[in-house]
Amino acid sequence: xxxxxxxxxxxxxxxxxxxxxxxxxxxxxxxxxxxxxxxxxxxxxxxxxxxxxxxxxxxxxxxxxxxxxxxxxxxxxxxxxxxxxxxxxxxxxxxxxxxxxxxxxxxxxxxxxxxxxxxxxxxxxxxxxxxxxxxxxxxxxxxxxxxxxxxxxxxxxxxxxxxxxxxxxxxxxxxxxxxxxxxxxxxxxxxxxxxxxxxxxxxxxxxxxxxxxxxxxxxxxxxxxxxxxxxxxxxxxxxxxxxxxxxxxxxxxxxxxxxxxxxxxxxxxxxxxxxxxxxxxxxxxxxxxxxxxxxxxxxxxxxxxxxxxxxxxxxxxxxxxxxxxxxxxxxxxxxxxxxxxxxxxxxxxxxxxxxxxxxxxxxxxxxxxxxxxxxxxxxxxxxxxxxxxxxxxxxxxxxxxxxxxxxxxxxxxxxxxxxxxxxxxxxxxxxxxxxxxxxxxx
Amino acid sequence: xxxxxxxxxxxxxxxxxxxxxxxxxxxxxxxxxxxxxxxxxxxxxxxxxxxxxxxxxxxxxxxxxxxxxxxxxxxxxxxxxxxxxxxxxxxxxxxxxxxxxxxxxxxxxxxxxxxxxxxxxxxxxxxxxxxxxxxxxxxxxxxxxxxxxxxxxxxxxxxxxxxxxxxxxxxxxxxxxxxxxxxxxxxxxxxxxxxxxxxxxxxxxxxxxxxxxxxxxxxxxxxxxxxxxxxxxxxxxxxxxxxxxxxxxxxxxxxxxxxxxxxxxxxxxxxxxxxxxxxxxxxxxxxxxxxxxxxxxxxxxxxxxxxxxxxxxxxxxxxxxxx
Numbered sequence: 001x002x003x004x005x006x007x008x009x010x011x012x013x014x015x016x017x018x019x020x021x022x023x024x025x026x027x028x029x030x031x032x033x034x035x036x037x038x039x040x041x042x043x044x045x046x047x048x049x050x051x052x053x054x055x056x057x058x059x060x061x062x063x064x065x066x067x068x069x070x071x072x073x074x075x076x077x078x079x080x081x082x083x084x085x086x087x088x089x090x091x092x093x094x095x096x097x098x099x100x101x102x103x104x105x106x107x108x109x110x111x112x113x114x115x116x117x118x119x120x121x122x123x124x125x126x127x128x129x130x131x132x133x134x135x136x137x138x139x140x141x142x143x144x145x146x147x148x149x150x151x152x153x154x155x156x157x158x159x160x161x162x163x164x165x166x167x168x169x170x171x172x173x174x175x176x177x178x179x180x181x182x183x184x185x186x187x188x189x190x191x192x193x194x195x196x197x198x199x200x201x202x203x204x205x206x207x208x209x210x211x212x213x214x215x216x217x218x219x220x221x222x223x224x225x226x227x228x229x230x231x232x233x234x235x236x237x238x239x240x241x242x243x244x245x246x247x248x249x250x251x252x253x254x255x256x257x258x259x260x261x262x263x264x265x266x267x268x269x270x271x272x273x274x275x276x277x278x279x280x281x282x283x284x285x286x287x288x289x290x291x292x293x294x295x296x297x298x299x300x301x302x303x304x305x306x307x308x309x310x311x312x313x314x315x316x317x318x319x320x321x322x323x324x325x326x327x328x329x330x331x332x333x334x335x336x337x338x339x340x341x342x343x344x345x346x347x348x349x350x351x352x353x354x355x356x357x358x359x360x361x362x363x364x365x366x367x368x369x370x371x372x373x374x375x376x377x378x379x380x381x382x383x384x385x386x387x388x389x390x391x392x393x394x395x396x397x398x399x400x401x402x403x404x405x406x407x408x409x410x411x412x413x414x415x416x417x418x419x420x421x422x423x424x425x426x427x428x429x430x431x432x433x434x435x436x437x438x439x440x441x442x
Numbered sequence: 443x444x445x446x447x448x449x450x451x452x453x454x455x456x457x458x459x460x461x462x463x464x465x466x467x468x469x470x471x472x473x474x475x476x477x478x479x480x481x482x483x484x485x486x487x488x489x490x491x492x493x494x495x496x497x498x499x500x501x502x503x504x505x506x507x508x509x510x511x512x513x514x515x516x517x518x519x520x521x522x523x524x525x526x527x528x529x530x531x532x533x534x535x536x537x538x539x540x541x542x543x544x545x546x547x548x549x550x551x552x553x554x555x556x557x558x559x560x561x562x563x564x565x566x567x568x569x570x571x572x573x574x575x576x577x578x579x580x581x582x583x584x585x586x587x588x589x590x591x592x593x594x595x596x597x598x599x600x601x602x603x604x605x606x607x608x609x610x611x612x613x614x615x616x617x618x619x620x621x622x623x624x625x626x627x628x629x630x631x632x633x634x635x636x637x638x639x640x641x642x643x644x645x646x647x648x649x650x651x652x653x654x655x656x657x658x659x660x661x662x663x664x665x666x667x668x669x670x671x672x673x674x675x676x677x678x679x680x681x682x683x684x685x686x687x688x689x690x691x692x693x694x695x696x697x698x699x700x701x702x703x704x705x706x707x708x709x710x711x712x713x714x715x716x717x718x719x720x721x722x723x724x725x726x727x728x729x730x731x732x733x734x735x736x737x738x739x740x741x742x743x744x745x746x747x748x749x750x751x752x753x754x755x756x757x758x759x760x761x762x763x764x765x
Contacts (some may be wrong), residue, residue, distance in 0.1 A: 202708060258620060
């Protein structure tokens with residue numbers, strides 16, 4: 001009797017575990033197919049994003065009969081973790097939205113579908129998209145994994161009132177002019193500074209340093225991506241110049257060593273900063289509600305290195321980098337056809353215009369971008385900037401490279417904060433970062 | 443009906459001893475009822491643990507992530523790297539992080555213990571409004587850690603934060619003192635965590651206090667014991683076991699605290715606040731050095747087992763006490 005009870009108990013337990021496992025493996029076969037989509041959570045427009053999701057779901061259901069199961073991530077850390085766990089486990093979303101500079105790392109994992117010509121035709125054809133954005137779709141034109149979804153070209157935002165007060169007629173074209181203009185606007189007694197620095201931010205550091213290095217003719221990696229050049233003279237000079245804003249030129253808030261991008265934006269919105277570096281049009285909603293709602297404008301970043309009259313022969317303007325979000329289909333997905341239909345839907349001109357009008361990101365659909373540019377001069381300026389966008393090196397170590405440079409920045413910021421900053425420390429730190437990245441290059 | 447004392451195992455006659463091998467220490471208790479739990483334990487903890495140990499011997503990165511079983515075997519190289527000293531460009535080495543985590547967890551536990559005991563004593567006896575005070579005490583503990591971290595990040599901002607302004611107002615520090623960078627970042631982390639977690643000790647101690655019989659207090663009062671004597675001769679000895687458990691759990695919790703430094707400082711954090719969980723996260727998920735992250739995780743597990751093992755041995759948990 002006892003033995004029977006034990007057997008029944010064990011069998012029931014095993015059945016329970018099995019049913020739990022099976023229920024976790026997916027939905028029933030008699031339901032409509034479901035496409036799982038992972039996108040970034042929009043903290044500025046959460047309600048509008050919900051409405052957009054619902055609208056897209058309805059239209060997708062109408063045209064394909066399939067439903068969309070949305071999932072969101074909040075921030076790049078969660079984005080990376082979700083991608084990595086999905087790749088390892090072979091389960092997860094069918095479609096991933098990812099930051100453009102993360103595409104190389106995603107492709108290195110070999111976890112995403114390499115797009116064929118037929119796949120591209122299914123999502124509307126390559127001609128539909130901005131050509132600069134396509135440079136970050138894959139490691140070569142015939143090995144692409146990501147379809148451009150939205151783009152965010154970078155520019156400088158400046159405070160027109162502070163410019164006028166300082167007698168500055170036009171935004172600076174060179175970094176020497178930039179420093180002079182910033183010094184004119186700086187009035188530390190009233191807490192106003194010509195520009196800002198956010199050395200504790202995870203993205204601004206490498207973006208700005210890379211731009212400086214490119215303008216001086218350098219780069220962080222060799223052309224074949226086999227040699228790390230994080231400690232090149234141009235890279236050292238780039239870091240040196242940026243921290244000079246705080247230590248030599250005194251054109252930034254001395255309390256900004258722990259700042260991230262949000263702190264810099266807040267200071268600009270409060271009218272305390274003359275020029276805000278490398279921002280996208282997504283800051284407009286914040287500025288619309290700020291004290292400077294009617295007194296700011298955008299301009300291209302200066303493109304001539306500090307102390308020079310013109311760029312070196314091998315220098316690249318690099319006023320903006322190819323940036324935005326792309327959509328990639330997981331290689332384990334068994335809903336690839338639906339995935340391409342979804343991408344086709346959200347990247348057509350009509351939906352791109354609607355998305356851009358709601359959320360501020362620029363469309364990657366060329367027709368949509370040109371339509372919006374013809375209606376708004378600020379959008380036109382960003383679209384124009386995108387035409388000169390430079391892609392970051394397409395290598396799987398770009399993600400770790402960003403982290404390594406952020407580490408260098410955090411260490412130098414700590415030195416400035418505690419009064420121990422010495423420019424001679426830059427090279428050894430970059431040597432360490434270079435060694436670390438070189439070890440990961442394949 | 444009277445309760446008969448249980449005979450010790452040694453006093454049983456050979457005929458009464460359980461048949462060796464058949465019950466294997468389970469007596470008549472149906473040990474097989476544990477099988478579902480054991481199966482879940484194997485699936486949820488056992489297998490992932492074995493995988494983590496295996497990964498710690500691999501050179502696993504973004505290129506080999508998808509086919510991780512075929513990643514190159516590197517033996518103890520990740521352990522050697524984890525145990526080598528010094529700083530890396532993205533923070534502290536694993537060894538330094540271990541020291542930071544130990545200092546952080548022990549110091550925080552040391553700080554919250556007297557606070558928690560004192561708080562529990564203030565609401566142990568009945569008075570008007572005690573329920574409100576008890577509820578207020580729980581506020582720091584029930585606030586989600588990431589909210590706590592965000593609030594303290596704002597308060598520790600140099601120049602504009604409440605901490606600097608308050609310290610400057612009483613001439614204790616410069617208004618521009620950095621708390622989120624450099625050596626002060628460690629203290630910022632300790633202060634924030636102390637604020638958030640003292641209520642854990644309070645809850646545990648209060649539970650212990652409530653279990654002490656009033657008769658003992660009354661007897662002590664009749665014998666002329668004062669408040670201090672009651673605290674040191676009655677309360678603390680009675681709380682020994684529960685306080686030991688609270689200190690152990692608190693130390694482990696603080697050691698494993700990831701969210702607080704992650705939200706307060708971001709990644710990579712200042713070296714002084716680069717606790718081991720954060721270091722493991724950055725190594726694994728941001729630098730894609732999963733092997734090193736695995737090795738650091740295994741080292742953490744071993745270190746964490748030590749106090750747990752000592753505690754279990756000290757309290758002889760799980761052992762049958764002889765009558």
